[in-house]
Amino acid sequence: MKSMNSPELTLGVVGAGAMGGGIAQVAAAAGIRVWVHDTREGAAANACEKIHARFAKRVASDKMSAEDAEAASSCLLPASSLSDLADCDVVIEAIVEKLEVKTALFSELEELLQEDAILASNTSSLPIGAISAGLNRKERVAGMHFFNPVPVMKLVEVIRAPDTSEAVMEALVELGYRLGRTPVVVKDTPGFLVNFGGRAYTTEGLALVHEGVATPAQVDAIMRDGFGFRMGPFELMDLTGMDVNFPVTQFVHESFFNDPRLRSTPLHRYMLDTGQLGRKTGRGFYDHNGVVPSPSPDTEVSAEPAKKVFVHGEAPKLTALIEACGACVLKSDDGRVPVLAAPIGEDASAYAARHGLNHRRLVCVDTVTNCEKRVTLMAAPGSNAELVMSVVARFAQARRVSLIGDSPGFVGQRIATMVVNLGCEMAQMGLAKVEDIDLAMRLGLNYPFGPLELADHLEPGVTFRILEQIQLLSGDDRYRPSQWLRRRAQLGLSARTT
Numbered sequence: 001m002k003s004m005n006s007p008e009l010t011l012g013v014v015g016a017g018a019m020g021g022g023i024a025q026v027a028a029a030a031g032i033r034v035w036v037h038d039t040r041e042g043a044a045a046n047a048c049e050k051i052h053a054r055f056a057k058r059v060a061s062d063k064m065s066a067e068d069a070e071a072a073s074s075c076l077l078p079a080s081s082l083s084d085l086a087d088c089d090v091v092i093e094a095i096v097e098k099l100e101v102k103t104a105l106f107s108e109l110e111e112l113l114q115e116d117a118i119l120a121s122n123t124s125s126l127p128i129g130a131i132s133a134g135l136n137r138k139e140r141v142a143g144m145h146f147f148n149p150v151p152v153m154k155l156v157e158v159i160r161a162p163d164t165s166e167a168v169m170e171a172l173v174e175l176g177y178r179l180g181r182t183p184v185v186v187k188d189t190p191g192f193l194v195n196f197g198g199r200a201y202t203t204e205g206l207a208l209v210h211e212g213v214a215t216p217a218q219v220d221a222i223m224r225d226g227f228g229f230r231m232g233p234f235e236l237m238d239l240t241g242m243d244v245n246f247p248v249t250q251f252v253h254e255s256f257f258n259d260p261r262l263r264s265t266p267l268h269r270y271m272l273d274t275g276q277l278g279r280k281t282g283r284g285f286y287d288h289n290g291v292v293p294s295p296s297p298d299t300e301v302s303a304e305p306a307k308k309v310f311v312h313g314e315a316p317k318l319t320a321l322i323e324a325c326g327a328c329v330l331k332s333d334d335g336r337v338p339v340l341a342a343p344i345g346e347d348a349s350a351y352a353a354r355h356g357l358n359h360r361r362l363v364c365v366d367t368v369t370n371c372e373k374r375v376t377l378m379a380a381p382g383s384n385a386e387l388v389m390s391v392v393a394r395f396a397q398a399r400r401v402s403l404i405g406d407s408p409g410f411v412g413q414r415i416a417t418m419v420v421n422l423g424c425e426m427a428q429m430g431l432a433k434v435e436d437i438d439l440a441m442r443l444g445l446n447y448p449f450g451p452l453e454l455a456d457h458l459e460p461g462v463t464f465r466i467l468e469q470i471q472l473l474s475g476d477d478r479y480r481p482s483q484w485l486r487r488r489a490q491l492g493l494s495a496r497t498t
Contacts, residue, residue, distance in 0.1 A: 001116045001167060002089045004174040012037065012085035014105060015094035016047035019122055022150025023092055025051045026179045028075040029068075029151075035088060037079035044078035051076055054151075086112050090175065092144055094122040102131050110135050118168055120144035125195055125251055128161035128188045138163035144172055145192055146181070147444050155443035156181040157192050182443055184436040190255030193431050194444035195248055197451060199262050200418040202245060205233030207478075208414065210265040213407040216285040219415075221297030222376055222402055226369030226412045228448035233415070234285040238278035242271045260478040261422060299377075299403040301396055303389035308337045312357065317367045318342040321375070325398045338387045342367040344462060345469025347408045348380040360384045363391045368458065368466075369412035374400045376410050408473040409466050416454060417466045423451020424482035424495060434496050455485065455495035464489035 002009055009032050013024045016038035027034045028051065036044045052073050058064035064072075077084075085091055091109055095101060102121060109119055119141045121131050132141035143159025156176045160169055169185065176183030186193045205219045214222070220232020237245050246268050253262040271277070271284060278284030286294060305326070310333040311319045318340060319329050330337060339361045343351045352359035359380040366376040375395045379388045388403070395401045404411055426437050438450020447454075455463050464481050471479035481489075488495050 001118070001171060004090075004171050004178055006089075007031070009033070009090070010035070010088045012079070012088035012091035013094060014038070014082070014085070014091060014109075015096075015122075016040070016043040017094065018148055019146060019150060020092075020094035021047040021051060022148065023094060023122065023146055023179075024048070024076060025054060025151055026181070028072045029055075030178050030180065031071065031075065032178070033075050033077070035077050035079045035085050037082055037085060044080075048076045048078050082108060082112060085109075086114075088113065088117060090118045090120060090171075092120045092122055094146075097123060097126060099126055099130060102126065103134060106131055106135060106141065110137065116140075118142070118171060120172060122146055125191050125248060127190070128159050128164070132161050132163065139165040140168055142168050142172055143186075143188065143192070144176070147194070153444065154180070154182050155194070155440055156183050157186045157194065157440065157444075158183050159186050159188050159192055161188050182439065184432055184440045186436075186440075187429070187431045189429070189431055191248070191252040193426060193437065193440050196252055196431070197419075197422050197426055197437070197441055198445050199249055199252055200422040201229075201415060201445075201447075202233040202237055203249060203262065203264050203268075204415045204418040206265040206268050208407065208411055209234075210267055211407065212405055214402070214404040214411050215295060215297070217295040217297040218402045218404060219411055221374060221400070222369065222411045223415060225374035225400070226366075226371075226376070227416055227454075228370070230446050230448075238284035238286055238288070240278070241280050242268070242277045242284065243280075246272045260476065261418070261425070261480070263478060297374075297400075297402050299392050299396075299401050301389055301393045301401070303386065303393045305393040305397055306338050306387070306390035308334075309391065309394070310334070310337050310339050312339050312341045312355065312362075315340075315342040315367065317371075318365055321365070321367065321371055322394065325395050327394050337361070338363050338391045340365055340391070344368065345409050345413065345466035345473075347406045347473065348378055348383075349406055350408065350469075350473055352380055361387055363388055364410075366410040366412055368416075368462070369410075371399065374402060376412060377401060377403045378406050378410060379403075380406055408470045413466050414470065416458065417463050417470075418479075419447075420451050420455040420458070420463050420495070421467055421479075421482050421485060424455065424484040427452060427495075428482055428484035434498055438496075452495045460485060460489040460493070460495045463495075 011027050012035045013020045024034045024036050038044045055069040059069045128143040132138040142164045145157040147153035158172045173183045216234035223229045223232045249264045282289040308328045310330045348364045438453050441447050441450045467479050467481040
């Protein structure tokens with residue numbers, strides 16, 4: 001087997017679409033001779049021309065020297081037939097996500113390539129073991145899953161099938177580094193690491209909208225402002241497209257025997273069935289044609305700001321927050337002013353019932369999220385609208401405000417802890433090293449924290465309590481805490497403790 005750092009290394013890429021073209025581009029930029037093949041007439045040559053144009057664009061913007069661009073371009077070779085790849089040391093498949101098509105290709109490649117050549121699949125979710133099952137030399141087959149757009153996304157998952165040799169795994173990790181990617185070794189599991197772990201963020205956002213708790217715009221704003229995500233879950237789904245994210249979600253859910261933690265909603269399927277795919281069709285959860293103004297996540301208010309409030313329970317963060325917004329906090333409840341509380345994992349109804357409070361005057365504030373930019377409020381059914389809006393108006397003096405429907409865990413607590421819970425489950429399953437789980441989720445999905453880092457940021461005990469409360473109040477095993485999380489929360493350990 002040739003060293004992946006050899007100047008004589010030759011790579012084959014089968015599939016000249018966005019992923020295959022991206023893989024070919026980073027390989028050529030790394031000085032690797034690349035043969036690009038596609039069954040569509042002229043597709044390989046067209047892909048190479050597009051890559052040449054991208055190199056030229058980088059030269060024009062001073063991101064690449066003309067000499068480097070010329071050298072990289074000279075590495076690209078369109079293959080008129082699959083036989084042109086016969087002398088390749090590694091072939092990466094990036095074709096349609098259909099098992100029968102991939103297995104047929106790999107059978108053909110096995111007969112064509114040298115015995116020590118490596119066969120890798122860029123599949124995003126199909127089992128590598130299933131792709132290699134019918135081959136004679138299964139030990140040289142592995143997964144090498146890149147992320148779109150490949151030249152920008154630095155992560156590559158290297159997936160070990162049941163028969164993959166250690167030498168092949170080491171070689172693909174080495175190749176990943178040469179291509180300028182960060183390789184993470186992952187078990188051969190449905191969705192691998194990122195497509196499995198990434199389900200929580202979007203499906204919990206969908207669950208909140210399905211329950212009428214918040215609008216997509218509110219959910220997105222809360223996750224951006226409260227946790228530092230670059231995009232909210234609905235913005236993200238509109239970007240990737242419902243024709244991409246719904247089938248992956250459905251596949252992962254079914255592959256894990258309908259685990260409720262991976263469940264989507266009827267709304268998700270409806271968006272796909274009605275052609276509201278997102279940016280690619282001009283309309284998804286948002287209008288991208290500029291016809292309909294983007295909905296505001298901010299609650300409109302014309303009420304007089306509350307001058308006095310009472311804060312129930314030990315909530316120093318909430319007290320400081322409302323005082324910073326100009327309200328006077330009474331030392332005892334006078335029976336008339338709004339009562340503020342900061343429940344963990346509960347909704348306003350449960351909190352009022354548990355403490356014997358007048359639910360009409362109760363306004364709950366999420367202090368688990370970062371409240372510097374935005375404050376999330378909720379009230380119980382039958383609350384005094386005038387009092388609630390006076391609290392909204394008070395917070396609006398210094399912050400943006402999202403008033404949502406009554407929900408255990410608000411919006412931010414629910415989504416964040418579901419991301420954590422799935423990350424903990426990945427650690428429990430041993431999908432990858434703990435540190436690699438966090439790294440992959442940051443690089444592959446642009447999360448501000450890896451899920452286990454987020455657990456420590458929130459505190460494992462708090463995270464466990466939120467999930468436990470939501471499961472209790474909803475009766476839904478979707479929120480059952482991972483055993484990995486439970487053990488570390490009970491022992492007061494970091495979620496990253498192995």
